Each structure stands twice: as structure tokens, then as C-alpha cells.
Amino acid sequence: MNRLNSTPGWNIPINYLITPMYVLFLIHSMQIGVGILGFEKYLVEKAGYDAWISLLIAGGFMHIILWMIYRFLQNGGGDIVQIHKNVFGKYIGWFLSLVFSLYFLLLTFNVIITFTEVIKVWVFPDLQVWIFLFFLLALVYYLVSGGVRVITGICLISVFIGLPLFLLKYFPVQAGHSMNVSPMISHSVTDILAATKQSVLSFLGFEFLLIFYPFIKEPAKSKKWAHFAVFYTTMIYLISLLVTFVYFNEKQLKQVVWGTISTWKIVELPFIERFEYIGIAMWLYVILPNICLGLWGATKIPKRVFNIKQKYVLIVFLLVIFFPAAMIDGRSVINMVNNFSSQAGFYVLLYIPVLLVLKTISDKVRKRREG
């Protein structure tokens, strides 16, 4: 079997491994989350109708980061915990890994509260949040304790369920004005770059590769699938963005919080109106991989660091999510958490090139010492 997994205590039985192709679904479903329901507003605030350029730049940037991640995972001997340990030594390595764990937890928390907010705003204004969360988290517990294969399955289903929702873009395009997008490039480079920073946040999620990499059967083969996933995500974001541009005018878009859901509203079929209810219900499928993979990653790190059972960590983390999430109310708090996790995500992305450099140096040093 592959030599990468031969570090002590890190032998994963073959029936827990996933085939390289599923990396596509894991990464793609992790990147598409609640963000896509309302990301347009933030981009338009910065760069107006030129935001699609920013989005493309951000997509390109993501490919570079992904390449870096593969670069140091390929000879890193396992996951991020192992790499941290090799580069920084035991204690600093632990600390940094735990920071990652908290970051993953934050992402999960963010997804959960945003989705609850969506449900409250669009479907049930008087939702008993804590009961709903209780059931949702019980479901998540069940899925996460099923292990990486079950989560991969959920990711696969989520991608396929998300596809028909995507076809609904036809309705707003039909009703929109394609001239909205022109004139092209009417904003300054700084504006576009600021929007790029914003749109980078939409792509967060492939950092989980740092954790589930050892679970891939032939990791080297998964590289092209991972890149394909990022490309696919970029295209989906791009199309969503363009459709929203076509449908809304610029000033209106700045007011609309949930651009994509608003475009669902106009879908009309002979037997169904108000499609957003179905859309939001199906969106549960799309965000579940985020929550599950997020929690799985977040709990895997303490397991690797302290060698405790993942189940206990999972229960603790679920409780940590449950109480604040049940209490949070109001758009402002959610915005704050959103912004905070975006900032954190941005720094994590910046940290990856740094880590690559540090790792290359430490490898060189080690080699010289040995040689």
C-alpha cells in the first residue's frame, strides 16, 4: 500500500479509504455552502458589476494554494498535525494544530447559525431554534460518527442534489437584462482586488484536504480531481454571480442579503410556486457536508494530538456549538461571526504559503543534518 500512511499509529484500514475521484465531491461540496446564497452583496459592495473579474482572480489564486497544499502534503508524511510536528516541534506544533481545529469549529458554527438564520428569515419566523438545532446536531453526530466514508457519501449526494437547483438559474436569466454587466472594467484595480479578497472567502473549505489527505487511496491521483473541484466551484460561483447581476440592478443588489434565494422566488411551475421553500429545504443537503466534514476535521485534530477518542471530542464540540448557536439571535451577531470567520479563513490561506516555505527549509536542514 502507499508508503505515506506508514507512520506509526496512522495505518488506515483499506475499507476506510476513499477513492481519488471522491476528492472532487469532498472539496466541491465543502466549498459550496451557505455562502453562495448571499455572497453577491459583499462583492458588489466592493467592485460593483466588475466583481466577476475578482471572482476569477480568486479562483486562480485558489488553484495556486491548492497546489501548495499538495506540494507539502505529498512528502509530509500524513496530515497537518504530522507536518506541524515535524516543522515546529512537539508543543508549538500541537498548538498550531489546535488552532486549526478551532478554525474548523468556527467554520462549522458559522454554517450552522447562518442556515438557522435563513430558515428563520425565509420559512419559519418563529422557529424554536434550540429544538431544531438539537435534531440537526443529533443528525450530524450520527453522520460524523459514521466516519469518513459516510461523510463522503453525504458529499456525493449533496453535489447531485445541488445540481437541479442550479438549473433554476434559467428563470432569472429569462427575466433579466443582460446589458447590466456592461460596461466592463469600470472599477479601479484596488476595488477589484478588494473584491477578490472578499471572494476568496467563498472558496474556503478545501483546507480540509489537510486533514483527510491520508484517507485518500492513491493521493497523487487525487490531485487533478481536487483542481477540477476548485475549477467547478469557480464556475458555479461565476454563473451564480452573473445570473444575479442580470436579474438585479446594482443598487438593488446592495440591499438584497440573500441574492440567490431571492432569484428562486420567481420560479413558477404549473404545480409549484414559491420555489424558495423547496430550495431551502434541499439546501440542507448542501450545507450538511460542510457541517459534517467541518466537525469531523475539527475533532480529528484533537484525536491525533492527544490520542483521545474522537467520539468524546465530538460530543464536547457539539455542545460547544449547540449552546451559543441556540442563543444567537439577530443579523448583527451573525454578520460579526461571518466576518470573523472570513478573516480567520483569509489568514489560514495566507499561512499555507508560509508553512510551505518553512517546511521546505526544515526539510533541507534535516537532510543536511542527516547527510
Place this chain on the structure above:
Amino acid sequence: MWKWKRKEKSSTEQTQQKSNQKKSLTEFIQSLQKSEDFIRYSLGGEECTVYYIKTMSDSKILNRSVLPILNDETFQSLEGIKQHIPVENMTVTEDITLIQEKVMFGYIMVQLHHSAQEVLLIPAVSLESRSVSIPEVEFSVVGPKEAFVENINTNINLIRKRMPLPQLTIKELKIGKVTKSRVAVIFLDGVVDPENVETVTQRLKDIEYDQIIDSSFITQIIDDNSNSPFPQFLDTERPDRVVSNLIEGKVAIMVDGAPHALTCPTTVVELFGASDDYFLPWHLATVFRLIRLFAVIFSVLSTPLYVAVLTYHHEMIPGELMATIVSSRSDIPFSPILEVIVLELTIELLREAGARLPTKIGQTIGIVGGIVIGTAAVDAGLTSNVLLIIVALSALASFTTPIYQIGNTIRLIRFPFIIGAQMWGLIGVSMCMVFLSAI
């Protein structure tokens, strides 16, 4: 449910029990003599004694082949008798476990001296079973119309004659402390994954249970996840289906006394595939299978969606359709959930009653239940027409599954969905759906 892990267990206990059971031959004969149908008599000067169970042994073999020879000549040894009696596969043994087992199955036991421990066992088993008939649960219009019967030998014959290969291997085990049922593990050597065979046989050996009456007992004991509502073995009564599964490299399990074979490992999609599909051209079969899958989804989701939409999201229904629904629901005093649960339970009631009643009364009850109660309920203003149609259709749709077991699953999983729909509308339904797909 797709995982296929090994459960490690020791099988030492079983062997211990066997040694405890060892009794002497006389004790065994004494315990049998309490029954009226156990026959013993001596021939040729009290020396040679014949024992058999009248109800289990074939009197034709006894009268034509055994008794004439034993009466005509005198023998010095059991081997001598063995040479003269024209019956196949006789054994001379002292092993009390074997003797007990064989005699209880209807073998004739011959003892030369009163005190001798060694006996001759003559196979004269009379097997009462019905003849091979057409499949009733998995009927198909085209294709072979043979179904398994309760006799395992006939069943294996039905399989072997379709696949005359030396690679077709049959391993036999005896399972069940009391029933000692014959269980056959059948596989095609060279095609099958040996690990699967090993897992199956090991799990079968580990079974410690008094009675194995039917193959469904085995399903419940050895499956991967016994809490899952989904069947993890494909349970079929069609030999042609078992054969095609064996050729695909699966393992089949058959139990004596059960007119069904289990094949494993299996996937969910297979449970929706009828053998008809393979007898039709591919495009027709594909469309029919898709219709079947759609029917199953419809059957599970239609009533929960009715509850969800009417309770929470009535904006979703376009104006004209809304008018129809409102007019049919206008004088109904119940909330949608109550209406649905009452009607679903009625259908379940009819189904249960229909399954238990004799065929002729069953038909009447079906008509009474379906037409009379249905119409009366609508007329009385207890349920709406629309719901009646939905519930009836979803009940009908759940019968489209070619495998009976999965039909039961569909019957059951509808109820959590209805509750989910009542709690959070469509979001509840999709939460149930996620839970389902994770099982």
C-alpha cells in the same frame, strides 16, 4: 449498510457442547422408545435388530431393499450387510452424534448384537414436500416460472441444473441447537470473493440459537447492522435470480425448510431490480426500473409533502390548484397531520388484514375497505378526496417493489417522514431524507 466487516467471535463453545451431548447408544434408544413411532424389531434369532422412526423413514426402501435381504441371509458383520443391501451411501459407525443425527432424519439403523456399539446406517429418508410451483411473491410474466420449495435438496437441484459447473461449491452447515437445520452456503468458486464466503460461513458458525425455522432468522442474526430497517440480504424465491447473483460473484445462503434463498452482499439498487428487467430489451427495462424507483420515492414522500405543504407552505401551491384543494378540504375538521395519520393507519390496517385473511375473504375485504370505507370517509367529511387519492396511490406505489422485504421498509419509513413534516415542514422532510440516506 454497504459495509461488510467481519465480526470476530470464538466458536469454541459449540464444540464443547457437542462433547457434552455424547451419550451411549442404549441411552439414545431408550429416550427414543418413549415415542410411539419409533420401531424396533429383531430378525434372525434376536441377533440382528432394526431401528427406525416410522414417520421419517421411507417404508418402500425398507420393505423392498432392506428387510428381504436381512431376512433371507444371516450375516457375521455389518460390512457384510452393507455389501448386500442395494442402497447407496450406507455407513458403518460408532459415533453416537452421527447416529443420533442420522436416525432422527429417518435413516434406518441396523445393529448386529445387542451390546454392539457399532451400527449400520441405511439412508431411507422420506421427504415430504410440495412440488416446485410458480413464484407467487416475485411473479414475472416472461421468464422461468419455477420457485424454491421448502426442501433444500430440490432447491439446490434447481440451482445446479441451471449452472452445471464443477466450480459451483456448496458448503453445508447444521445450525440451531434444537432444530439442527441444514444451511447451505452456495458460491461459484473462482468468481466469488473468498473473504465474503469466509465471513458468511464464520458468522453462520457463530450462530447460537435454538430454532432456525426460516432463512429470515439467519438474516436477522448475521447481518451487518441489525438495527437498520433496510434488508441487507436479497431474499428471493426465484432460482434464476440466485443463479445470476452467483455468477456475479455473490454468496447465496439456503436453509432447509425455507422456500427462499438469501444472497449477499447486496446494494439498495438491486432491491428495486425485478428479474423482469433482464428479460426485456434494455430501453424498456430501464424505463420500467426508473418508474419503479420513482414510485418508491413517491410512496415515501407524497403524504409527508402533503402535510408539510398544507401545514406550513400553502403559498407554494398555485392559485388554481389551491382552489381544488381548499374545496375538498373545506369541511374537514382535522388538521392535515391527523387526517394523514388516520388514513395511513387505515391503509395499513387493510394491508395487514388482507395479508392474514384467506384469499377469497381477503378480496372482499379489500373491496369493502377500499371503496366503501374510502367513499364513506370522504362523504362523512373525515378526509379529503385529494388525500385519499394520494394515500391510495402511495400504497399502490409501495407494492411496485419486486422484493417483498424492501416493500416493508418503505411501509415503515413513511411515518418518521410524516412526523418530520409536521415539525418543520419541508425542512423536516429533507432532514429525514438525509437521515435515511445515511443509514
